[in-house]
Amino acid sequence: MTTETETKHMKYGGSKMELFEACPGARKAIDSLEVRPAAGPAAERGTRIHGYVEDILKRRRVPRNLNEEEAIAVKVCDKIAEICEQYGYDTLDLRVEEQVLLNHLHPEAGGTADYAAFKVFRDLLLIDLKTGKRYVAAEDNIQLMFYTIGVLQSLSLFERAQLRQCHLAIIQPEQEEPYHCHVRVWTVDMPTVVKFEERIRGIISRAEKEPDNRIPGDHCEGKYCDARRTCLAYQKYLNAQTGGAIECALQGSEMPKVTAHGLELAKQYSVLKKLKDWIKCVENETLQALESGHRVPGYELQERRGNRQWASDAQIKKVLRELGLKPSQYEIKKLITPAQAEALLKKNDIKLPEDWATFADSPYIGKKVATVKESGEDFAQLFAAKVEAPPVA
């Protein structure tokens, strides 16, 4: 599996290569954290699915009464078998979840390659399983290349010299039934592998030479830098992007008026998602501090409660009946939603009728801001045309 969690003993893992390339100081910043953020539910789900796939591939047995994640794992294994067949391998040829080392680049560089197979005089196949929602491309994927280089290092010089090309595949199941697995393959020749090896060498070497060089940007959040919740460079970056709003909020002074327009307004709008992420980080940090008994002046932990629910449906029905209500008054039947109906029909292998779209409509509930693709030089001009300048006071 190829996330930072399982390469925790490695200083340089494949999943953070892009981040370290954008910010050489990130390695030291993450290492300096007293507490690393806990893995979220999506990462935990991913770890479990990887575990199920590993189990099936190694034991060659499919469990009965599959839970949802095991069902996904079975689909993934079927797809892995298809990919293997396509490239002339058997799933028995696969090395499953094997640790690879890139210690020719750094003594602590390495990780775990999900599934890999190779044949002398021919090629190497590396498959990486991605369980998240975010689309992951295979082409130019430096993380895939990192693990490929790791697998190549585990071969003898003779074996490596005979290889002609590498097939680097991403397999990504959908989040909903029937969990269709998408496959993307990037086939590269050996000179391309060498080029990437040099790029990775450069990333590691710069991170070693410039441990305090923090370069903030979209990657702090986009590439999940664990240090972003406490990183001053990132806070300064967000502060500048919002016209000093964060500094004002932290100092308790009046928030600056939003006077930007055109491209400047677009820039500030684009930073909202990052701000929300930062706010979430501060909330989590405060929650964690209070949970571990630390004092946060002015705040305490309280129980959160969901909407009230009946202790027993049968008991309350009896009480309501005795109080004089009729079942038609307290038992409301509700029609399922269009989305639920579609899911139900899909589950029962029933095709939607051709005029399906005419049965439901989305009511107008207001306007929202949506992103549009703008390109090159037209960018500023287009924004200036869409957003009117505020009236001069």
Ligand code: SF4
């Ligand atoms: S938050 Fe951004 S600037 Fe700070 S260490 Fe991480 S990547 Fe670098």
